[in-house]
Amino acid sequence: MALIARRLLEQLSGSFSNEAQAVANPPLFASIQVVFRPTPQLAHGSLLLEQAYALDPSQPYRIRVLRVCHHREQGLMIQNWALHHEERFYGATMDPERLGCIQQEDLTLLQGCTYLVQVRGDGFCGEVEPGCQCRVQRSGRDTYLVSRFQVGQGWLRTTDQGFDPKTHEHVWGSVCGDFEFERTRSFAGELPESW
Numbered sequence: 001m002a003l004i005a006r007r008l009l010e011q012l013s014g015s016f017s018n019e020a021q022a023v024a025n026p027p028l029f030a031s032i033q034v035v036f037r038p039t040p041q042l043a044h045g046s047l048l049l050e051q052a053y054a055l056d057p058s059q060p061y062r063i064r065v066l067r068v069c070h071h072r073e074q075g076l077m078i079q080n081w082a083l084h085h086e087e088r089f090y091g092a093t094m095d096p097e098r099l100g101c102i103q104q105e106d107l108t109l110l111q112g113c114t115y116l117v118q119v120r121g122d123g124f125c126g127e128v129e130p131g132c133q134c135r136v137q138r139s140g141r142d143t144y145l146v147s148r149f150q151v152g153q154g155w156l157r158t159t160d161q162g163f164d165p166k167t168h169e170h171v172w173g174s175v176c177g178d179f180e181f182e183r184t185r186s187f188a189g190e191l192p193e194s195w
């Protein structure tokens, strides 16, 4: 895989916390843990992602497989895959035995939710592909995702928001800026050499 994809995987692989931001800004920002862990039995570039409130990392509010790919024309991209019966894998980012059980048959690609990624400084920035097709059902409402992230050596910033497809009204997600994470642990050493 391209060297550039390898560098993105190295920067993402790890555990991230926004505790400093949460402590400085209650109640605007909850303390969240985000973990990306290499999942070597899956296709090249696959990371298991769990996002959870720091109070209870065993009950993630979002679990996905992200897959970093590099295409000659479109460049660097990150696909988002959902897991069937996802409860089976809650906590698997911290449990290598269960992490190793995830198979491609457990995954469904989330259409419209692929990120287009560019180099920025010594890190990367990305946003969800154009078209407003990344659909998220929340509080009984259909929304489309607008999302951006930036990652660098030891840090990650994200903003996710959902909008109503007809009125474009803001329905959920950040009203007070980016989530700012610092890396607390790296899993880059677990990336297979061939990725």
Ligand code: CYC
Binding pocket: 032, 051, 061, 062, 064, 066, 078, 079, 080, 110, 113, 115, 126, 134, 136, 137, 138, 145, 147, 148, 149, 158, 159, 160, 179
């Ligand atoms: C949803 N966050 C999503 C979705 C994507 C991302 C694609 C919609 C599809 C899905 O359900 O998976 C985000 N995917 C990403 C990012 C990358 C990527 C950023 C690049 C590495 O490949 N999100 C945050 C905050 C937190 C948050 C820490 C604020 C509370 O980054 C929440 N994201 C969040 C929520 C949803 C979401 C609550 C909706 C999930 C749902 O309700 O099903």
